[in-house]
Amino acid sequence: MPTKTHSPATTEELSAILREASALGRTITPTGAGTKLAWGNAITTDDTISLANLSGVREHSWQDLTATVGAGTTWSALQSQLARHHQRVALDPLFPERATVGGILATNDSGLLRMRYGGLRDLVLGMTVVLADGTIARTGGKVVKNVAGYDLPKLLTGSFGTLGIITEATFRLHPLPAHTSTFTARSADIAALADLMQHLVTSAMSLEAMQLRNEPDAFALDIQFAAVPEALDDHEQRLRRLASKLSLEPTTVDIYTTREQLFAIPNATILKLTTLPTKLSALIAGFAQLAAHGITAQAVADPSGIVTVALVAPAAGLATILEDLRARLAPIGGTAVILQRGALPTDIDPWNNPAHPPAALDVMRAIKNEFDSHRLLNPGRFVGGL
Amino acid sequence: MFTPAILDELRAAVDARGLIVDRNQLQTYECDGLTAYRTLPSAVVLPRTTAEVSAVIRICAAHSIPFVARGAGTGLSGGSLPAENSLVICLARMNKVLSVDLENARITVEPGVTNTQVTERVKSAGYFYAPDPSSQTVCTIGGNLAENAGGAHCLKYGFTTTHVLGCEVVLPNGDIRWFGSEHGLVDSPGYDLPGVFIGSEGTLGIATKAVLRITRRPETVQTLLAAFDSATDAAQTVSDIIAAGMLPSAMEMMDRTSIFAAEAAVHAGYPDCDALLLVELDGPTAEVQAQMAQVRSLCSTNKAWEQRLAQTDTERALVWKGRKAAFAAMGRVSPNYIVQDGVIPRTALPAVLTRMKQMSEETGLRIANVFHAGDGNLHPMVLYDAANPGEEDRALILSYDILRMCVDAGGSISGEHGIGREKQCVMSYMHAEPDLATMQRVRRAFDPNNLANPEKLFPTPRLCGERRHGAYIPHPIEAAGIAEVY
Numbered sequence A: 001m002p003t004k005t006h007s008p009a010t011t012e013e014l015s016a017i018l019r020e021a022s023a024l025g026r027t028i029t030p031t032g033a034g035t036k037l038a039w040g041n042a043i044t045t046d047d048t049i050s051l052a053n054l055s056g057v058r059e060h061s062w063q064d065l066t067a068t069v070g071a072g073t074t075w076s077a078l079q080s081q082l083a084r085h086h087q088r089v090a091l092d093p094l095f096p097e098r099a100t101v102g103g104i105l106a107t108n109d110s111g112l113l114r115m116r117y118g119g120l121r122d123l124v125l126g127m128t129v130v131l132a133d134g135t136i137a138r139t140g141g142k143v144v145k146n147v148a149g150y151d152l153p154k155l156l157t158g159s160f161g162t163l164g165i166i167t168e169a170t171f172r173l174h175p176l177p178a179h180t181s182t183f184t185a186r187s188a189d190i191a192a193l194a195d196l197m198q199h200l201v202t203s204a205m206s207l208e209a210m211q212l213r214n215e216p217d218a219f220a221l222d223i224q225f226a227a228v229p230e231a232l233d234d235h236e237q238r239l240r241r242l243a244s245k246l247s248l249e250p251t252t253v254d255i256y257t258t259r260e261q262l263f264a265i266p267n268a269t270i271l272k273l274t275t276l277p278t279k280l281s282a283l284i285a286g287f288a289q290l291a292a293h294g295i296t297a298q299a300v301a302d303p304s305g306i307v308t309v310a311l312v313a314p315a316a317g318l319a320t321i322l323e324d325l326r327a328r329l330a331p332i333g334g335t336a337v338i339l340q341r342g343a344l345p346t347d348i349d350p351w352n353n354p355a356h357p358p359a360a361l362d363v364m365r366a367i368k369n370e371f372d373s374h375r376l377l378n379p380g381r382f383v384g385g386l
Numbered sequence B: 001m002f003t004p005a006i007l008d009e010l011r012a013a014v015d016a017r018g019l020i021v022d023r024n025q026l027q028t029y030e031c032d033g034l035t036a037y038r039t040l041p042s043a044v045v046l047p048r049t050t051a052e053v054s055a056v057i058r059i060c061a062a063h064s065i066p067f068v069a070r071g072a073g074t075g076l077s078g079g080s081l082p083a084e085n086s087l088v089i090c091l092a093r094m095n096k097v098l099s100v101d102l103e104n105a106r107i108t109v110e111p112g113v114t115n116t117q118v119t120e121r122v123k124s125a126g127y128f129y130a131p132d133p134s135s136q137t138v139c140t141i142g143g144n145l146a147e148n149a150g151g152a153h154c155l156k157y158g159f160t161t162t163h164v165l166g167c168e169v170v171l172p173n174g175d176i177r178w179f180g181s182e183h184g185l186v187d188s189p190g191y192d193l194p195g196v197f198i199g200s201e202g203t204l205g206i207a208t209k210a211v212l213r214i215t216r217r218p219e220t221v222q223t224l225l226a227a228f229d230s231a232t233d234a235a236q237t238v239s240d241i242i243a244a245g246m247l248p249s250a251m252e253m254m255d256r257t258s259i260f261a262a263e264a265a266v267h268a269g270y271p272d273c274d275a276l277l278l279v280e281l282d283g284p285t286a287e288v289q290a291q292m293a294q295v296r297s298l299c300s301t302n303k304a305w306e307q308r309l310a311q312t313d314t315e316r317a318l319v320w321k322g323r324k325a326a327f328a329a330m331g332r333v334s335p336n337y338i339v340q341d342g343v344i345p346r347t348a349l350p351a352v353l354t355r356m357k358q359m360s361e362e363t364g365l366r367i368a369n370v371f372h373a374g375d376g377n378l379h380p381m382v383l384y385d386a387a388n389p390g391e392e393d394r395a396l397i398l399s400y401d402i403l404r405m406c407v408d409a410g411g412s413i414s415g416e417h418g419i420g421r422e423k424q425c426v427m428s429y430m431h432a433e434p435d436l437a438t439m440q441r442v443r444r445a446f447d448p449n450n451l452a453n454p455e456k457l458f459p460t461p462r463l464c465g466e467r468r469h470g471a472y473i474p475h476p477i478e479a480a481g482i483a484e485v486y
């Protein structure tokens, strides 16, 4: 049978499509807008199912700070609807104009707001999901507090479409901050910025977001506060005292697009690294040093312990850098995942060095086997070939 | 009863001092906080290391012996109630703090460490462990993980699941695995195993280590007590505070019956009113002060006729005293009572309260209410007198009817006490068959032979024919005044 693309408009339609596909043993790639289809192992499947038609905000209970939304809704469409009541899902994922709720959930993407509000797994309350055999399961709930059964929304978030297809999700919301102030501290000495970052994290001030990054001839720390105006004044004074030896000025750029701009660098290889917060600055410093070897490396770190870096270098150099990073991160369980391959050779596993599989991969395989025993949904796409 | 050969194997695994078979000693383990249910386990082991836990579970797996993990036994839904012919694995002796990493705000502990001990360990450095169940001085981190425990302050800080970065788990086949990060990193690729393990009530394996996130203590904490003449006004105030874009660390409500009981019990000096609202703000001083002014004006707009602001630790303790005593105090106004735990969307509060009043009139039974109003978590208490024939049964039916009403209102049958044995039969009211079957897939992936805490959490035909009997009997730690249910 030739390859088909289905675009169901309801959860029930999707269920019927999957029932039929599973009876025929056809493999499936679920997709939203396709912004992150290149993440993970390259696979080809018999059919594609687009969730684009399952879109729209179904419910915004603004007084309950919850909203239910179709998986095909773009992130910015969701946010602009919520903004009517000065609310948001407190998450700043990549490509918000195009990326859909379902794809963002499946890849567990997160940005700077993670430090204060947690990742998607902390923000998703419930999900409707269709399993490979067509079973429609409603998981979690619509209330903030709920301990009635296993937390399946967490399991499905970040499962890369390998366990089921998400059709609808309920999020807990946060108010949009009414007042913010944003500053950038700069120094050629990254240790000074790392100190400042540590002071701020432990300062009990109302920090909204923070990122450490390298610039062509210095390092920069962007700092955003969100609080009532009285507190913002107080915070600025405190920040000025803490940063008295550094250059500090109000930020003029949008700190929420720094990460996305890395993807606009021509031919860039983009990696996502995880490490301990205290080890972030050493990573960024290491990337800055690559310039001396003719390699461009632009890196941005979120204080929760995630670094996104764009590298432009010849293929062989890139492979060595990645191998070296993975080896250095391995002792603390850190990871280096390829988000955009660029010139990196295609035989390099995007998830990890296969010699260091994730802990409990056997448990993950057992779960995959229970949810999708015939391996029809995104087979082999995820880490360890899940 | 286990055969002597099995007991020998267990003894070899945990040492003679780690094995309990004496009937009198076993009685300590026959129930948890849901004291109406009791089953004597066949034996109890008290392992000291992960390797011992693993060895014990391998013995269970080899002989198909069901096992039940137990922390401090403070659970309120029968989670650590022994199964028939089961082995109880009590983690109380695994009670070491393994490492503290202040710079990364992480702490690694064994499962038998109590919730309070975690905070104690990092307090002097200005940190605390945020999830604060009111049983915190006694309950264990292992039990907190299993129940995804929360507390009055989870409105702002989140539940246990938000604060666990990784855990070591002994699987039901005896294998030892790390879920999440052993080193406390976030976001490693892979399924969210900690996410699904936390809140699984001991049905997916036994946690033997946990890496927890600790939180910086806020600069300032202020607590406001406001008195209203109607619950609707108090509920409206809660909605208005949320709508104004504030996120208090706690918002608690009490109705007239529970205020009266609390007064009688601990003389908190509460105003005589129909509804009390307690709002706690924490954060940077400048922000707390500005927001508290706003909260006070919202209270006034909604006709609060008295407001008391507590700013010192002593004043705050007094304000919280009555609230915390509310459950235990119920004994002052009723011979028996059943404590329920349900969740509704915050906006449904006025309608749900009206409906509860009707239900109370229809049944002739009083219902007292205290709630975590900020997140819609209700703790209705059905008051009755077991001496009146048939009244206990009616009270039970009413308490389950209240839970169903929570589901009808778009909520949940448990916000923090879990399902365990108590609510497994109501699970099918909240979740449809395919939803429960999907959870069972997870269960099978971890425990294909159904040995880890069997017959809990999921409805079973065998048990859902029976009905629970019995009133709420205060847990010994509550009776001793060590902890309050709230």
Ligand SMILES: Cc1cc2nc3c(=O)[nH]c(=O)nc-3n(C[C@H](O)[C@H](O)[C@H](O)COP(=O)(O)OP(=O)(O)OC[C@H]3O[C@@H](n4cnc5c(N)ncnc54)[C@H](O)[C@@H]3O)c2cc1C
Binding pocket: B032, B033, B068, B069, B070, B071, B072, B073, B074, B075, B076, B078, B079, B080, B091, B111, B132, B133, B134, B135, B138, B139, B140, B141, B142, B143, B144, B145, B146, B147, B148, B149, B150, B151, B152, B201, B202, B203, B205, B206, B207, B208, B416, B417, B453, B475, B477, B478, B483, B484, B485, B486
């Ligand atoms: C007075 C009182 C007040 C309370 N207040 C609150 C409150 O405010 N908020 C709240 O959330 N709860 C509250 N509770 C309920 C209870 O304290 C919590 O559920 C607590 O987390 C249970 O911990 P525990 O160590 O006593 O566990 P136990 O009761 O021994 O066990 C609870 C469950 O955890 C499992 N378990 C225990 N250890 C492990 C382990 N290491 N690995 C895997 N599974 C394990 C058991 O099998 C069981 O299913 C209260 C209870 C009482 C008696």
